[in-house]
Amino acid sequence: MVEEKIAKELRAIAGGDGYLDSREDLLNYSYDSSVDEAMPDAVVLPNSTEQISKIMKIADREKIPVIARGAGTNLSGGSIAVKGGIVIALTRMNAIKEFSKENRYAIVEAGLVNLDFQNYAMKQGLFFPPDPSSWAVATIGGNIAENAGGPRGVKYGVTRDWILGLKAVLADGTVIQTGGVTFKNVTGVDLTSLFCGSEGLLGIVTEATLKLLPLPPFKQSLQVFYPKIDDASKTVARIIGSGIVPVALELMDRVVINVVEDAKKIGLPKDVAAMLLVMVDGIESECRNQVRLIEQICKEEGASRVAIAENETQEEALWLGRRSALGCMSQLRPNCLLEDVTVPVSNLPVMIKGIYEIATKYNLTIGVMAHAGDGNTHPMIVTDKRDKEEWERAEKAIGDIFKLAVDLGGTLSGEHGVGISKKPFMNLIYGEAEFRVLKDLKKVLDPNGILNPGKIM
Amino acid sequence: MTKQQKELLSERTNEHVYHCAKCGLCLDACPVYKELLVESASPRGKVQLAKHIIEGDLEISKKMEDILFSQCLLCGSCVIACPSGVKQNELFSGLRWRTAQRHGMPLAKKLFFQVLSRRWLMSTSSWFGKWVRKIFSGPAIESRIEVGNLPVSAIPPLNDKPFNAAYPEIVMPEDEIRARILYFHGCATNYVFADVGKAVVSVLTNMGVQVEIPRGQSCCGLPIFLSGDRKTAIRCITEALGLFARDDVDAVIVDCATCGSALRHEYAHILRELKDLGEDVSEDMIEKAQLLQSKVRDVSEYVAAHMDWLAAMPSRDGARKIRVAYHDPCHLMKGQGVTMQPRTILKSIPSVEYVEMEKAGTCCGGGGEFQIEFGDTSALITNRKIGYIHDANAQILATGCPGCNITIRAHLDKNKNMQVLHTIQVLQKSIDGTLDNFIDSGITAD
Numbered sequence: 001m002v003e004e005k006i007a008k009e010l011r012a013i014a015g016g017d018g019y020l021d022s023r024e025d026l027l028n029y030s031y032d033s034s035v036d037e038a039m040p041d042a043v044v045l046p047n048s049t050e051q052i053s054k055i056m057k058i059a060d061r062e063k064i065p066v067i068a069r070g071a072g073t074n075l076s077g078g079s080i081a082v083k084g085g086i087v088i089a090l091t092r093m094n095a096i097k098e099f100s101k102e103n104r105y106a107i108v109e110a111g112l113v114n115l116d117f118q119n120y121a122m123k124q125g126l127f128f129p130p131d132p133s134s135w136a137v138a139t140i141g142g143n144i145a146e147n148a149g150g151p152r153g154v155k156y157g158v159t160r161d162w163i164l165g166l167k168a169v170l171a172d173g174t175v176i177q178t179g180g181v182t183f184k185n186v187t188g189v190d191l192t193s194l195f196c197g198s199e200g201l202l203g204i205v206t207e208a209t210l211k212l213l214p215l216p217p218f219k220q221s222l223q224v225f226y227p228k229i230d231d232a233s234k235t236v237a238r239i240i241g242s243g244i245v246p247v248a249l250e251l252m253d254r255v256v257i258n259v260v261e262d263a264k265k266i267g268l269p270k271d272v273a274a275m276l277l278v279m280v281d282g283i284e285s286e287c288r289n290q291v292r293l294i295e296q297i298c299k300e301e302g303a304s305r306v307a308i309a310e311n312e313t314q315e316e317a318l319w320l321g322r323r324s325a326l327g328c329m330s331q332l333r334p335n336c337l338l339e340d341v342t343v344p345v346s347n348l349p350v351m352i353k354g355i356y357e358i359a360t361k362y363n364l365t366i367g368v369m370a371h372a373g374d375g376n377t378h379p380m381i382v383t384d385k386r387d388k389e390e391w392e393r394a395e396k397a398i399g400d401i402f403k404l405a406v407d408l409g410g411t412l413s414g415e416h417g418v419g420i421s422k423k424p425f426m427n428l429i430y431g432e433a434e435f436r437v438l439k440d441l442k443k444v445l446d447p448n449g450i451l452n453p454g455k456i457m
Numbered sequence: 458m459t460k461q462q463k464e465l466l467s468e469r470t471n472e473h474v475y476h477c478a479k480c481g482l483c484l485d486a487c488p489v490y491k492e493l494l495v496e497s498a499s500p501r502g503k504v505q506l507a508k509h510i511i512e513g514d515l516e517i518s519k520k521m522e523d524i525l526f527s528q529c530l531l532c533g534s535c536v537i538a539c540p541s542g543v544k545q546n547e548l549f550s551g552l553r554w555r556t557a558q559r560h561g562m563p564l565a566k567k568l569f570f571q572v573l574s575r576r577w578l579m580s581t582s583s584w585f586g587k588w589v590r591k592i593f594s595g596p597a598i599e600s601r602i603e604v605g606n607l608p609v610s611a612i613p614p615l616n617d618k619p620f621n622a623a624y625p626e627i628v629m630p631e632d633e634i635r636a637r638i639l640y641f642h643g644c645a646t647n648y649v650f651a652d653v654g655k656a657v658v659s660v661l662t663n664m665g666v667q668v669e670i671p672r673g674q675s676c677c678g679l680p681i682f683l684s685g686d687r688k689t690a691i692r693c694i695t696e697a698l699g700l701f702a703r704d705d706v707d708a709v710i711v712d713c714a715t716c717g718s719a720l721r722h723e724y725a726h727i728l729r730e731l732k733d734l735g736e737d738v739s740e741d742m743i744e745k746a747q748l749l750q751s752k753v754r755d756v757s758e759y760v761a762a763h764m765d766w767l768a769a770m771p772s773r774d775g776a777r778k779i780r781v782a783y784h785d786p787c788h789l790m791k792g793q794g795v796t797m798q799p800r801t802i803l804k805s806i807p808s809v810e811y812v813e814m815e816k817a818g819t820c821c822g823g824g825g826e827f828q829i830e831f832g833d834t835s836a837l838i839t840n841r842k843i844g845y846i847h848d849a850n851a852q853i854l855a856t857g858c859p860g861c862n863i864t865i866r867a868h869l870d871k872n873k874n875m876q877v878l879h880t881i882q883v884l885q886k887s888i889d890g891t892l893d894n895f896i897d898s899g900i901t902a903d
Contacts, residue, residue, distance in 0.1 A: 032479065
């Protein structure tokens with residue numbers, strides 16, 4: 001519990017309905033989309049950067065942990081209050097403060113939902129490339145804190161690539177502004193990038209300047225089915241190797257296809273081993289040419305069926321299943337442990353084969369989904385946390401998957417971040433020197449260690 | 458499984474809380490969350506609280522009561538959005554039931570439900586009328602000008618006499634009989650929207666359908682069990698099953714989205730859950746509920762499936778067309794999956810120019826009693842919806858739910874001269890050739 005004296009101060013800042021500390025409210029901010037839970041001591045829903053600055057001054061003075069939270073869709077336990085403290089939920093800071101069509105940037109508050117912004121930008125003929133699968137709910141601030149990716153990452157990269165500047169509040173309440181509105185800007189060290197993917201350890205991002213792109217004039221998607229998954233992953237490596245840059249290149253295996261079909265009834269064949277979803281965008285003639293080339297590669301690699309979307313409705317239908325796949329996995333068993341190991345794309349076939357071997361070794365059901373085009377693989381272990389013995393096997397399997405990814409020249413996390421779930425494995429990636437740099441950095445920006453303690457290191 | 462779990466809700470219902478992946482997709486679907494932006498308003502948040510209640514480490518507090526009743530419309534949007542197949546509606550209505558048992562229900566509400574559930578009281582006494590006047594009009598309320606978010610002046614008056622008093626029990630078509638149906642007209646048609654009932658009977662008999670209107674039918678029970686009073690609701694369910702669970706008819710036709718979703722989805726679930734919890738419910742009742750469920754069709758669904766039975770409507774070459782938009786009621790779209798059929802009907806009418814409004818499927822914010830008890834939240838949702846409706850620039854808004862009808866007509870901009878009708882009324886007026894007159898008189902009257 002937060003002392004009444006401090007609670008009073010916080011209430012004075014955030015207003016009556018902006019400060020929550022009932023048991024019900026605390027339980028409602030004790031989770032994210034991962035499997036862990038931890039109770040905070042209070043929740044504050046601020047309306048402005050100034051309010052957050054004031055809250056930070058109090059928290060720093062009292063040495064109370066502060067955890068920034070967007071919509072709580074992160075998958076690493078990153079926004080869970082493992083050491084208690086104050087959750088600052090930014091959902092009510094969702095304004096678009098400036099939108100410059102001519103200069104192709106927008107300044108938005110951190111709590112704005114990604115898709116709400118996309119819908120706004122699209123009406124002006126522009127878009128913000130990062131598209132995490134949770135985009136209907138996830139906030140821009142959360143996207144930045146986790147440096148989120150998404151299916152479009154193959155062509156357009158991740159969140160960091162589209163942030164021109166940030167407003168952030170440091171642990172002691174200091175407000176800083178990084179970057180600016182120009183696309184080119186090398187004045188000083190790139191502090192913007194420092195905050196992207198920092199998981200709330202270095203400061204709280206309250207506003208972001210987003211770089212936008214004009215909507216491509218044309219896009220087209222293919223849906224490809226395979227009797228053998230190995231052929232599907234080889235196709236991926238070949239498409240990328242051929243020099244084509246698709247917008248997205250997604251893979252779903254039999255387990256995932258079946259679950260999605262059972263839940264959504266969208267007409268996916270349940271007897272195939274894998275499905276690829278490929279999207280290209282750009283000038284129509286060029287797209288059609290690329291689609292033809294991709295189709296040819298798919299067939300040469302053993303695809304049993306290729307479907308090409310011919311209009312917007314068909315496009316939507318092809319992608320619907322992919323976006324809801326994670327949630328659908330929970331129909332199978334109560335819990336789904338979703339990882340996001342990433343390997344060089346040429347090693348994708350080995351990675352996927354390895355995941356299946358690990359599933360057999362530990363006698364687990366693992367579905368595989370992947371942003372295959374950039375080697376970002378989502379093994380999904382379905383289990384039930386209430387079954388302790390199986391849970392232990394699942395945890396061991398995850399350890400094996402991480403080791404395999406690193407052995408293949410890859411990394412633990414492509415887009416979800418470390419949080420608490422990957423923390424025990426950080427030493428596979430970071431050595432003593434790297435940890436020291438991170439600790440020194442933390443000491444400078446957050447000397448009392450109040451920002452999201454217990455994460456990453 | 459602990460003792461507490463067994464006692465509170467059935468195991469089948471409990472299991473839902475363990476299948477929530479907390480992915481958050483329901484936050485985007487929930488009209489209440491979208492306005493309040495606080496996690497307790499989200500379906501995911503309530504599932505989390507349900508889990509802790511079921512596991513016995515959270516009390517059903519007054520705060521919980523507030524969350525369950527004031528931050529949820531039970532519109533079912535989350536159920537449709539949930540990729541994990543969690544049936545939040547079953548979970549939340551079960552918890553409302555337990556909450557009402559613990560904290561009781563406001564006296565006025567209790568009285569209303571008792572009255573509603575006993576048709577003899579409804580048809581032979583003025584109790585129902587008294588209650589409706591108390592909530593919807595009368596000096597006490599008029600002095601308050603608004604009931605929650607519902608302005609009194611915009612609420613339709615009660616029928617002069619109940620709808621079913623004007624019809625024989627069986628209404629025959631003029632020519633051959635193509636089908637036989639039972640008509641469940643619900644309270645709204647019987648007491649407030651008699652014209653909807655007339656339109657249903659007129660259209661169906663025009664199609665060659667024999668319409669049987671069972672005497673003695675009363676409330677479907679949905680507003681009652683959604684408020685947590687399952688004991689009273691069981692009376693409604695038992696009566697409805699006695700009158701409508703018949704396999705000698707082709708269909709049971711319902712004109713109210715809410716009643717339809719109750720008959721179709723809620724009865725069997727509630728009966729099974731109560732049986733699992735050791736209440737006095739027989740397997741025979743559950744079977745009857747399943748039979749009824751298989752027969753229920755929304756009137757728009759039934760008509761759209763038999764469009765060829767409708768007599769041809771005069772074509773309108775060159776004449777002006779009337780612009781009609783359609784609003785999807787939650788209990789029809791999310792509750793019963795009926796979306797295309799009303800549009801099919803409207804588009805088939807020669808004198809109608811159908812316009813698809815933006816966000817036709819979002820909630821109107823009414824939620825039955827929600828708008829009365831929790832006016833502020835309701836107003837936020839309703840205002841957003843009304844904006845979309847006016848943007849469609851139509852002369853008629855068709856819909857299939859008396860609740861949506863009341864909410865929407867109460868908030869429309871009077872200067873826009875827009876009328877709200879049941880889809881079937883638009884069809885009936887088109888068949889009768891009175892749609893133009895209706896529009897013209899509507900404009901002059903306002």
